[in-house]
Amino acid sequence: MTRIDHLIANTIREDVRAGHVYNVPDASGYVKLDAMENPYVLPESLRIELGRRLADAALNRYPVPSYATLKQRIRARLGVPAGHDVILGNGSDEIIAILCMACARQMPNGKGGRAVVLAPVPAFVMFQRSAQFAGMDFVGVPLKPDFSLDMPAMLAAIAEHRPALVFLAYPNNPTGNLYDAADMVAIIEALGETGIAVVDEAYQPFAGTSFMARLPQYPNMVVMRTLSKLGLAGIRLGYLAAAPALLEQFDKVRPPYNINVLTQVAAEFALDHLDVLDGQAALLNAARADLAQALAALPGVTVFPSSANFITLRVPDPQQTCAKLFEARVLIKNLSRMHALLAGCIRVTVSTPEENSVFLNALKASL
Numbered sequence: 001m002t003r004i005d006h007l008i009a010n011t012i013r014e015d016v017r018a019g020h021v022y023n024v025p026d027a028s029g030y031v032k033l034d035a036m037e038n039p040y041v042l043p044e045s046l047r048i049e050l051g052r053r054l055a056d057a058a059l060n061r062y063p064v065p066s067y068a069t070l071k072q073r074i075r076a077r078l079g080v081p082a083g084h085d086v087i088l089g090n091g092s093d094e095i096i097a098i099l100c101m102a103c104a105r106q107m108p109n110g111k112g113g114r115a116v117v118l119a120p121v122p123a124f125v126m127f128q129r130s131a132q133f134a135g136m137d138f139v140g141v142p143l144k145p146d147f148s149l150d151m152p153a154m155l156a157a158i159a160e161h162r163p164a165l166v167f168l169a170y171p172n173n174p175t176g177n178l179y180d181a182a183d184m185v186a187i188i189e190a191l192g193e194t195g196i197a198v199v200d201e202a203y204q205p206f207a208g209t210s211f212m213a214r215l216p217q218y219p220n221m222v223v224m225r226t227l228s229k230l231g232l233a234g235i236r237l238g239y240l241a242a243a244p245a246l247l248e249q250f251d252k253v254r255p256p257y258n259i260n261v262l263t264q265v266a267a268e269f270a271l272d273h274l275d276v277l278d279g280q281a282a283l284l285n286a287a288r289a290d291l292a293q294a295l296a297a298l299p300g301v302t303v304f305p306s307s308a309n310f311i312t313l314r315v316p317d318p319q320q321t322c323a324k325l326f327e328a329r330v331l332i333k334n335l336s337r338m339h340a341l342l343a344g345c346i347r348v349t350v351s352t353p354e355e356n357s358v359f360l361n362a363l364k365a366s367l
């Protein structure tokens with residue numbers, strides 16, 4: 001071992017040394033349908049105006065860590081109920097990390113003394129990663145083969161593990177479906193005063209439904225969203241809506257200047273033009289219906305219902321399909337080795353009609 005190897009062995013956590021960097025392939029020259037990005041940009045006139053606003057941002061100053069104007073705009077425009085507030089994250093990825101950090105307490109009677117994060121699986125990978133990095137145990141409860149919640153298993157796991165946090169992505173990634181709302185409520189109620197239900201609404205712009213309005217009913221529920229899938233993945237802004245007393249605790253863990261001034265200006269601007277982004281989401285929802293219909297007509301292909309801006313489908317040979325699509329310069333996500341329930345599955349982001357047909361033609365050629 002070299003000196004640097006010894007240094008690493010003596011300092012870096014074993015689980016970190018054994019882990020992997022979150023891998024994102026280089027997409028230049030490819031039709032990028034692997035990351036649920038919105039393919040549309042803002043119209044020229046808005047981009048010019050945004051450029052002016054960004055030029056006026058005080059880059060020499062730290063942001064004001066209360067972020068009062070941006071939070072006010074989020075509360076007003078995005079349906080946060082009265083009496084509730086938000087905290088902001090550098091993407092909802094950071095909010096997931098903040099939630100875990102704040103809840104990673106030593107348990108007096110728990111197994112191994114670690115607090116638990118629970119989620120139905122397959123789920124968004126950051127739930128497990130953040131739990132691990134915070135020093136929490138992660139319990140994954142398999143969904144049913146149709147990707148609905150296995151309620152007896154969920155309720156039994158909650159009773160057994162008493163999780164501090166339960167993540168419910170609504171709709172779920174990587175499966176695309178909405179869980180039954182009554183099932184979600186039963187989980188929130190089962191947690192009661194012992195656990196926080198985190199409803200992750202990253203795909204809310206495409207779902208046509210939300211738990212946001214139910215916040216006043218359930219003090220142990222928090223609703224997490226992001227501007228990423230709506231069309232601003234590059235600015236990295238997520239938010240968490242909840243009762244102020246709960247947010248106050250999470251806010252203590254948040255790095256004080258986590259939202260930079262450029263993101264702040266861009267997000268305030270975008271929220272003043274939410275109609276443009278909502279219009280793009282409507283186009284994508286229409287394209288999703290067209291794409292799902294075209295995919296369902298292909299022999300050997302099973303399409304799962306989606307309320308997000310992606311479609312999960314099962315194909316006869318996902319390895320070959322992904323390889324052929326890659327040759328055709330189309331990037332999608334091979335889910336087939338992520339979880340047993342996803343055997344044969346791939347995931348494709350819904351894009352413009354043009355990019356969707358590039359994908360569809362390449363897929364047909366690969367089958």
Ligand SMILES: *Cc1c(COP(=O)(O)O)cnc(C)c1O
Pocket residue numbers: 036090091092093094124169172173200202225226227228233236237238
């Ligand atoms: C994409 C995604 C996020 C992360 O969003 P960012 O705000 O870009 O960090 C969170 N949850 C789910 C389920 C997602 O698919």
